Amino acid sequence: MTELTVELRNVSKIYPARRSSGKDVVAVREVSLDIPSGEFFTLLGPSGCGKTTTLRLIAGFEQPTSGEVYLQGKAVSKIPTYKRPVNTVFQNYALFPHMTVAKNVGFGLTVKRVPKAERERRVMEALELVQLPDLANRKPSQLSGGQQQRVALARALVNRPTVLLLDEPLGALDLKLRKAMQLELKQLQERLGITFVYVTHDQEEALTMSDRIAVMNYGEALQVGDPMTLYEKPANSFVADFIGESNFVRGTVKQVDDDEAQIAIGRKVIAVRLEEERPSPNQNVLLTIRPEKLWLSEPDEQADGLPGVVEEVVYIGTSTRYIVALEAGDEIVVRLQNRPGTKMAGLGRGAPVKVSWRFEDARIIEADGRGEELVIG
């Protein structure tokens, strides 16, 4: 199972400027990925970060400017799209408007000269797989968005590809259908054992479906890891912010010991556990803490925790969000579960509080070398 199906080695894609005055667009920048066979791998990132371009490089619609794509261990830069063992589910589905659903789904088999009887059997199988066996004779224009999406999926799966590329396949569906399809796609992928390379800009979707995720921004793959690692140990502030919600607090290193550092935040000094990042004294650092890992209590000068004032209270059903202005300057979001007996339930705007967390829940994610101000975000 450790066999790699998709491999990207330092792949870059530069689109030349349209006009002589314009700038070249670096859509993908030195991306390296290893995707083992059978994995549900997701490219996650904001609009324009290069997700689609990365997929198009794997499918062969675009050639890398530099670097190399490998499929099943073979370099594919000289192999045209139609010979690659890869199929794509397009963002707009790209169903052939002049063909029936059955002809659409059978297209890949037709051009590969699969005999008619086998072709028809496999088309029906594929349509049953996506639960659309009754619509075989309809035209794409007579289908709903969700049905078109399923046809696009069947059209790709019927070819039994080694790798299935999916470009925001659920983007056009309403929330409820999207949730249902997420589950269905995930189950399908596990059952068929096909490698999925899935593109989305929805972090929740990525977290629920993926074995591993590559978080992209400005064409770079910033961090690759399983959902828990990305959530618990984001490598930088972008990942921390993009995956779930994060607080960022600036501080200055006072002292570095074996596995912890003393960080000055305002007039408080707080111990933070050290992982890969090893800051040196007097460095400015960024601490990240998830809102649900924080709690509020009465101000108390002696104990750990940061003093601040409640700025805003937002009730959101199962929990309440408190936005607290820290005395040290930054703003911090605290999310408390609404449970019976929660002491802070009546806390209102303007109330002085203390924000605390467990030692292991804060992480240093960025340290600059020169002791300059760090920019949040």
Add this chain to the structure above:
Amino acid sequence: MEKQNRLAVLLGPPGLYLLILFLLPLGIMAVFSFRAGTIGDARFIYTLDNYREFLTKTSFHRLLLISARIALTIASLSVILAYPLAYYLTFRAGSRRVILLTMLIVPTWTSYLLRIFAWKLILGSTGLLNTFLLWIGAIEQANPILLYSRNAVVITLLYVWVPFVALPIFAALERIDPSLLEAAADLGSRPWETFLRITLPLSLPGVMAGFFFALIPTLGEYVTPLLVGGGQGAMYGNLIQDQFVRALNWPMGSVMSLAMLVLAIPLLFLFTKAGGSDLVEF
């Protein structure tokens, strides 16, 4: 009510225009076709003789069929020549597309007659083509068949029609979503097969439009045959013209015109069907 009024306002002027300048003359022509003569008292005698005469004159039928065949040939060849042009403009021309499209259209801004006269200069026995062929030694003697023949008519009309036929094909190709072609390649289809299975069927409405665009007017064409066709290149349109102008036999000319209309109607019917999406199917 509101909606109906607005429709009447929009459709009224063109409707009236068509009624007065198209349907009315057509009616007058139909009336003429039954008259015994063009002038004098014969005008007031109504008879079926003209039709009888037309039906017995095989030379008329032959020329009508020849003209239909020439029109079909010209329309088909125009499509065959225009398609690669349109294809290149749509998929390969890139940033030069606008310039090339303009270059395709610009010649049509000059007078139609002028362009046909230009072909006389090219095809004539001391024309450009003969001189060139003599010069490279491809022929021994100036070849007079080039001008004043059916071939000359076909060549000239092809030249006239190709840009016009290319436009609807270009428009149809332009409308094809490029991701469909990528999807086909993605599913294992070679470029040539993608063309046959996706591009061509999806561009058929444009092809049909272009085809009939050239076919129908060519069927009744008489100026070009007159100028470059000579006696040998005459078409049915010239025959009709003769009846009206030289023989002064308006009733016969009317019968012949109506006969052509009858031939064109099934073709037009095909055209409207092709315009819909019905034809775009396997």
